[in-house]
Amino acid sequence: MVYGHLMSAVDGFCGRIYSNCRFILPIRKTLSCFKDFRCIGYTSFHEPVSSSYFTAKEGFNDDLLSLESILKRYQTLPTVSFEEAPKRLWKTINQYRESRNVVECIKPSEYRKIIQLLGRINRIDPIFMPEEVKEVLDRYSRETFVKLKKKYTASLDSLGRSRTIGRRKEAVSSVWMIKGDGQVLVNGKILYEAFPRLSDRQSLIWPLKITQRLGQYNLCIFVKGGGSTGQAEASALAISRGLVIHEPELRYLLRKNSCLTCDARRVERKKPGQPKARKKNTWVKR
Template sequence: METTLLRAGFRRAIASSYNPARRRVLLLHASRRTYASPSEPSGPIQAARPINFTSDTNQFARSTTNSNKNTSQDQDYDRLLHRVRIVPASPSYFTATPRYTDDLLYLSSLYRKYQLLPRLAPGTEPRVAWKTLAEYRTETGEPVRQKGYTIMLSLLKRLNKIHTALLPVEVQRALQRYKRRIQPFFDRAKPIEIDELGRARAVGRRKACHAVVFLVEGEGECLINGRSLTEYFGRLHDRESAVWPLKATQRLDKYNVWAVAKGGGTTGQAEAITLGLAKALLAHEPDLKEALRRAGCVTRDPRRVERKKAGKLKARKMPAWVKR
């Protein structure tokens, strides 16, 4: 014991002559060596006492066995809930978009499960209008990105290609959830009927023009707003445009035409009569649809005149001084 004290004293004396940083280190080592704990245990090692939980669980078990003590059951259940940690139902709970992640994982599992089922030929699958990204964001209340929603739509389109006769019920329910409430592909135009007088009534539009056309079998007469074709349209191009469906199908002398045109200019009215006349002609002869389509009479031209902008000479032409 004396040797140890002398050794410690000499070390402290030597350390006092060194710089302060090394002095602290030496003192630390000296203190560790001087006051070190014994290497051998002084007694047997004892384990910690077991955690003594309250008797709420035992009371809860006893109360559940006895159905007559409803009040005590509620009290014990409330005590038990205070010590229970609530676990999220979904593993995606801590992500930024848990509902989207769950939906994507569910669709992926469905595709892996039924990817070997027979598929429809390309182009024969049912046409479906899916929900837009804005609608899906409103439904889930999450900031879903466009790229992520595109991945989901690709899975939906793959599931939609499964053969209709073999489509599982769970896939049908999953697809129904992402469809729009109103499917535009199911809408069909009301067919034009021929009345008791043999007339077919159709409506045509072009730009700001509106034309109602009546077509009946006859000798080739044409009246527009109570005037003949040559009187109403001064330009030859407008006259040919008005009766172009009959001329393209070589039926100028087989039908009579009456039309009421409003709005726009003469060219727009002539093209509106073209569309209305083609629709009325299809009511009489539906087999002419391909010929009228090739002639460009069935579809409406959506183009409109681009109006002049402020600061420009025309719709797009800039003044000369700007170019300089």
């Protein structure tokens, strides 16, 4: 069949008159080799099963495209916040290669794309999540789920007292609070003896002043380390935390006035060749 087509093409190009001339005869002898050939159809070739067959990372690209299609298909479903979503531990990149039999060299930045898609799919509301999506998430999850840590919540003891801790610079303050008539003891001393400076006393009672709770709580403060300013501000932070335990509705007011924010600043070290931390020596021309 192939030979017949080739010879008809030669006759059509040169004409039947010149088909046996000395120029065409070698061509006819060469084409006679195709007499035993059979026409092979295109069906004998294997068609690629995957659309990513001709890419460098076939298995990885297939998984990435399948996750994108699932997200596109169910993107209109209701979602929950990240905190409310089911806690899952995704497989590491090595576990992913072993489970999916992926032999390509996958970069961590590329695998991070799959993790981001899984995180977005996991935010679908569990009530409306289809079974197909659950199976896909289980396929990429580890065997064990995240063990939620028990969140510690401070509360009052049997005597109605609260114990809180505050820190500032090198000072650490521990404050016991209980409802009373406004007595304040600092390391066994009254407030005026422990903090002679007015500014330190004002910073210590500032949380009680802005919440209008002066004279309603008795305070027993144990503070050590640092100077007087650091001790006063550390005690103020501990008092603010104690007020939140006694009256949780005061949290917003204290947070708004930065009373619940821990000041993490530290004294900058002195540099060699300088008089102080940032001060430089006076420049002299001669």
